[in-house]
Amino acid sequence: xAQSTGNLGDQVAQLNAARTLVLGxxxxxxQIVNGVLPIVxxxxxLELRRWGAEFLAETFSSPxxxxxxxxxxxxxxxxxxxxxxxxxxxxxxxxxxxxxxxxSLYPLVFxxxxxxxxxxxxxxxxxxxxxxxxxxxxxxxxxxxxxxIKFVQRVVQVxxxxxxxxxxxxxxxxQATQPVDVDVDHFQRPEQNETSLAxxxxxxxxxxxxxxxxxxxxxxxRLLSALQEDESDPLLVNATLNSLSVLVRTRQSIGNKIINxxxxxxxxxxxxxxxxxxxxxGVKSMERTARALMVNIMRRNNNHPLASKMQQHIDRLxxxxxxAVDDSSKKRGLPTEPTDGLDNAKRARLEAESPPLLKVPPLxxxxxxxxxxxxxxxxxxxSSFDVxxxxxxxxxxxxxxxxxxxxxxxxxxxVDAIRSRYQTVQKQQAAQPPPAEEEDDDDYEPEYQxxxxxxxxxxxxxxxxxxxxxxxxLVSLGPFVLPQPPPLSETEAADIGRGxxxxxxxxxxxxxxxxxAKGKGQQNLGFSRLAGSTFDRDAWVTLLTRLATRAPAxxxxxxxxxxxxxxxxxxxxxxxxILEDFRGRVNVGIMWLNEEWYNDRIQMKFAASQRxxxxxxxxxxxxxxxxxxxxxxxxxxxxxxxxxxxxxRFLSEIPExxxxxxxxxxxxxxxxxxVNLCVQSLMYLIMFRPPAREMCLNAVEDVYxxxxxxxxxxxxxxxxxxxxxxxxxxxxxxxxxNQP
Numbered sequence: 001x002a003q004s005t006g007n008l009g010d011q012v013a014q015l016n017a018a019r020t021l022v023l024g025x026x027x028x029x030x031q032i033v034n035g036v037l038p039i040v041x042x043x044x045x046l047e048l049r050r051w052g053a054e055f056l057a058e059t060f061s062s063p064x065x066x067x068x069x070x071x072x073x074x075x076x077x078x079x080x081x082x083x084x085x086x087x088x089x090x091x092x093x094x095x096x097x098x099x100x101x102x103x104s105l106y107p108l109v110f111x112x113x114x115x116x117x118x119x120x121x122x123x124x125x126x127x128x129x130x131x132x133x134x135x136x137x138x139x140x141x142x143x144x145x146x147x148x149i150k151f152v153q154r155v156v157q158v159x160x161x162x163x164x165x166x167x168x169x170x171x172x173x174x175q176a177t178q179p180v181d182v183d184v185d186h187f188q189r190p191e192q193n194e195t196s197l198a199x200x201x202x203x204x205x206x207x208x209x210x211x212x213x214x215x216x217x218x219x220x221x222r223l224l225s226a227l228q229e230d231e232s233d234p235l236l237v238n239a240t241l242n243s244l245s246v247l248v249r250t251r252q253s254i255g256n257k258i259i260n261x262x263x264x265x266x267x268x269x270x271x272x273x274x275x276x277x278x279x280x281x282g283v284k285s286m287e288r289t290a291r292a293l294m295v296n297i298m299r300r301n302n303n304h305p306l307a308s309k310m311q312q313h314i315d316r317l318x319x320x321x322x323x324a325v326d327d328s329s330k331k332r333g334l335p336t337e338p339t340d341g342l343d344n345a346k347r348a349r350l351e352a353e354s355p356p357l358l359k360v361p362p363l364x365x366x367x368x369x370x371x372x373x374x375x376x377x378x379x380x381x382x383s384s385f386d387v388x389x390x391x392x393x394x395x396x397x398x399x400x401x402x403x404x405x406x407x408x409x410x411x412x413x414x415v416d417a418i419r420s421r422y423q424t425v426q427k428q429q430a431a432q433p434p435p436a437e438e439e440d441d442d443d444y445e446p447e448y449q450x451x452x453x454x455x456x457x458x459x460x461x462x463x464x465x466x467x468x469x470x471x472x473x474l475v476s477l478g479p480f481v482l483p484q485p486p487p488l489s490e491t492e493a494a495d496i497g498r499g500x501x502x503x504x505x506x507x508x509x510x511x512x513x514x515x516x517a518k519g520k521g522q523q524n525l526g527f528s529r530l531a532g533s534t535f536d537r538d539a540w541v542t543l544l545t546r547l548a549t550r551a552p553a554x555x556x557x558x559x560x561x562x563x564x565x566x567x568x569x570x571x572x573x574x575x576x577x578i579l580e581d582f583r584g585r586v587n588v589g590i591m592w593l594n595e596e597w598y599n600d601r602i603q604m605k606f607a608a609s610q611r612x613x614x615x616x617x618x619x620x621x622x623x624x625x626x627x628x629x630x631x632x633x634x635x636x637x638x639x640x641x642x643x644x645x646x647x648x649r650f651l652s653e654i655p656e657x658x659x660x661x662x663x664x665x666x667x668x669x670x671x672x673x674x675v676n677l678c679v680q681s682l683m684y685l686i687m688f689r690p691p692a693r694e695m696c697l698n699a700v701e702d703v704y705x706x707x708x709x710x711x712x713x714x715x716x717x718x719x720x721x722x723x724x725x726x727x728x729x730x731x732x733x734x735x736x737x738n739q740p
Contacts, residue, residue, distance in 0.1 A: 008045055015039070015051055019058075026064035033059060033073050042083035046091060049084060053097035056081065060104035067108070074108045077101070078125035085132050092141045099147040102129050103154045107195040110158050110207075117205050130155065134219075146239045152219050153243035159216035160251050162196030194250070220247075220254060227265040234282030237267075241289045248297055259297065259306050262290060263313045287317045358413040368425055376414055497566040501544070505573055508540055538587075544570055545592045549599040549623070571627060575634065582635040586646055589631055590653045596624040597655035625658060632664045639668070644677055648684050657685060657692035662699040669707040678703060679713040686721055693721075701727050 015036060022028045033056075040052020056077055060070055085098050109126040113119065137148045200207050226232050226240045244262070248255045267286035294310040304310070361378050375383055387395070488496070548570035578589045603620045639647055651657065651665070662685075668678035682703075685696045697718075704714035705727050718725050 057097040057100040103151040159212040224261040360417040545595040549595045579634045666699040669703045675710045
């Protein structure tokens with residue numbers, strides 16, 4: 001229908017205003033769609049048909065419009081889309097938007113037909129549109145082909161079995177896993193059961209399950225054929241791969257078939273000769289899309305049965321791309337004729353340009369140092385930089401790559417410039433006459449004296465007559481000897497030692513802990529480990545404990561001398577450090593006490609070996625008993641029932657359990673709330689530390705006899721380990737006598 005340009009422009013402006021209205025409020029969609037369909041029909045102007053097709057594609061893909069409203073509007077829009085698609089005039093934009101709208105409409109119409117099998121007109125229109133799109137798929141323009149791939153993907157997704165929610169069943173057969181007679185109640189929750197063959201009843205008058213499933217299988221094979229052809233357009237292949245990801249995720253029945261097709265797809269085979277930059281970009285894009293598809297599948301399902309094959313195919317894709325495409329994309333090889341060092345004849349014949357000349361600054365006047373000899377730059381910052389500040393390994397990492405990238409012509413010019421400088425300096429030195437002193441006696445070697453040695457009085461007038469500016473540097477005349485520092489007193493040495501120990505403890509707060517997981521073949525060396533092998537917190541704690549125990553071994557003199565030592569300062573600091581956070585630093589306490597016990601035994605063994613028959617009993621400073629009791633006295637008041645595991649671990653890993661230790665444990669029974677902690681700790685030592693079993697049983701008897709609240713728990717321990725205990729028998733007798 002012919003229309004004037006002015007009327008057409010007004011109509012398009014009004015239609016754009018209507019589109020703006022529905023984009024602002026989706027509630028106007030039904031009214032606007034029903035109003036614009038007569039205007040943009042198959043007999044309308046091309047511009048109006050373009051606008052109408054684009055608007056319908058936008059409407060049925062909009063997430064703002066509800067599914068129920070889309071399903072209602074689909075019936076009225078199908079006829080317009082079918083008439084426009086069957087027109088002899090084929091406009092690319094109109095076809096593209098019609099196929100997009102059909103891809104959005106197909107699941108809606110399919111669900112509508114399941115609910116309303118009497119609406120045969122809607123299904124006939126949808127079937128006609130589908131057949132027309134599939135028949136002309138290969139002859140469509142290229143942009144329309146990409147939209148056809150999306151449409152076919154939607155058809156395959158709808159016409160295959162999907163996952164259903166067992167909670168959503170038909171009213172007529174509530175026991176059925178798949179509804180046999182679908183009514184409105186089945187679709188009260190459409191988001192639970194997606195549109196697929198799983199919700200189609202077997203006796204539907206319009207939808208035949210075998211025919212639909214066979215058609216979907218054929219369309220899937222046609223879709224996968226793009227991956228099996230020798231020469232396919234990269235954009236069509238990428239569109240196919242992107243559409244397959246949805247099918248793999250939502251349709252498990254055809255997922256393995258799709259993955260196997262992708263595994264047999266090698267993008268490098270799609271490279272057509274000659275290999276142009278466009279071909280290389282296309283092959284790389286197909287390889288990346290296929291790799292992204294398989295990576296996303298493995299990411300969603302780590303236990304996929306084809307995960308190993310997909311990983312191997314990803315590696316093959318990268319390797320094939322490098323072999324088939326990357327070799328041709330490398331830079332061209334070196335020319336047959338050299339570009340540098342050409343003589344004038346060749347340079348003139350080949351029209352080669354001379355390499356740029358390197359600017360070499362002149363040498364300064366006067367004596368020349370090695371740094372000035374090899375400096376070819378006039379940058380003051382670079383000339384004054386001291387390269388000795390950098391470590392050697394870093395210099396090697398910097399210099400070697402730089403030398404590999406230096407142009408040969410520039411390198412040759414720099415070497416020639418330094419060579420000419422060196423020859424000039426040699427000629428200047430050879431032209432100067434040697435000093436008279438060296439001519440009189442070449443073998444004379446003066447004996448220089450240090451600065452602090454006074455020169456003879458006879459040489460003073462000679463030195464004073466020499467001009468001040470010609471006097472030699474006195475530092476170069478001999479070694480400079482610093483005066484010896486004054487000796488430190490014992491108090492000063494102790495203060496400095498305590499300060500050093502305090503700084504080490506400050507480092508513990510900032511140092512990291514050692515990794516808990518050890519690699520294969522690694523083991524904990526215990527006492528044989530090197531304290532400084534790592535720089536974590538455990539290494540510093542080991543260093544401190546060994547400084548306190550092993551370092552002063554044999555230097556402490558007789559015990560109880562009353563003089564504070566550096567080792568006692570370290571022990572005192574360790575004691576305070578552990579008590580600040582006993583629950584988090586129990587490992588430090590265990591390590592320290594093990595070192596103390598080990599050092600005590602070594603010292604006792606050494607003293608016994610040095611003792612003779614006439615000697616008195618050797619005196620050895622025993623530190624384990626003292627500090628273990630101090631540590632227990634420090635944190636026992638703060639323990640409660642929640643610290644049972646920590647306290648039992650501490651008792652199980654200290655090297656020795658003594659009678660005073662068991663007495664400290666028994667003192668916990670004074671508090672009725674910590675009776676169980678006391679009995680459980682003693683029971684653990686009884687069971688797993690046999691050397692301390694008798695001491696702990698005595699402590700349990702004492703607790704049983706002293707504290708009445710502990711008798712229910714302590715009696716269980718005594719009845720097992722000391723069933724004939726006198727204390728237990730007396731209690732039983734007393735209970736029997738008191739009974740009426």
